[in-house]
Amino acid sequence: MKFKIINPDWGMTEEQMEQRCRILADYTNRRIQLSMECLAKTKVSLDSLADLVRAGPEILQMAIQAEQEGYDAVILYCFSDPVMEACRQAVSIPVVGAGQAACLLLPAVAYHGALLVADQNRIPEKRMSLSRTGLASERICGYEPVHARGLDPIEHRGQLKKELLKAGQRALEHTEAQALILGCLSFLGLAEELSAGLMVPVIDPGPASVCLAETLVCMHLRSSPRAYPPYPHF
Template structure:
């Protein structure tokens, strides 16, 4: 038995249902996948100011996930918000859909590209590709020009854009596969397929699924003592006198965090 918390890093319940609907049937036997969202933070992550505010709430949710017995956490956004910081905080696996997709893409084709949601995300993903050393096999990044708060209300149009633009973009960049560059777009496209829609001509990697399968595998390794984060460098935990400073900072944040329910 493995328990995985798929955290939608939005202060909104709007996206939980479609993730559960489109990802739940891929769970391996013995996996309990819980889909949650953040409370009392911005409802979308399309702009970077919101993203940084969301990340602080996300760290708390990741720590609570470990404290309440989850075996792994998925941060459900292709920005992979707060991914590396979260690994500093917990010992259970923390999975980012972008990182998981880039690492698994070679199993589907020799080259890939990212088809993201809106133009603001395009340079961000180019930066992430370079950071992860994937420049040789990721041929480019393009966008379908939807923001997440709009796409959830017009799923049919989003799915049709995915079918059309993924093939066009893959041909333009010379990529064999496409990573669907938004977890909600991926869920909408998966819902479209489940309802009998015709798939795109190019193979599409669903980042939600890539993250789920990586989370299941690493959760199993962790439970068997075969997954251990290196704590000597990047993921070093705040210990010793730093531990008290960390506890104080966490206490202050939880006492003073903003209230996004107010207008």
């Protein structure tokens, strides 16, 4: 079983992507081969709706190529699940959005959860986009910004963890959250330590996305052609 992880941030090095795959592999079945690829032509990191629109065509093309190369599933490695539905039209293998995968795990461990987000200014946009995940909206009871701009999850691990702990603490104090969801893929690999510190489940969207892809492949589930009708020109 091999999964293509599409990272919609331009300019990541091979080594950075391999590091992320190694962390993800710890949370999943050893039979699965993970391969990450980032934007090569569209020079954006996904930090706004405009970035998302600009990156869309390249992401779609990467998904189509992954299917042609024999991958069993495509994972969109961004909490905004960029162009997820369009990818489901374009390919017949499962397409998993990391944000959706994380949100759909919440009710398995708690009633209510809060989202820790990388950018305070984008909270209203996040709230809107959550309706796309299929999670009942009342299950998300708060959004807490993490002051972590520019912090790399591997290089600045200690500082990032400190900021996430503070944000998690604030969410647990000020909302009815019983669990936390890491609302950005840059927070990779810190959920377990945060959970031990904060005494609530912390859902990491990276591992959640790989596990959901494995579930779909094991159960032979593919996107519904009634929901995502294939376009003839793909």
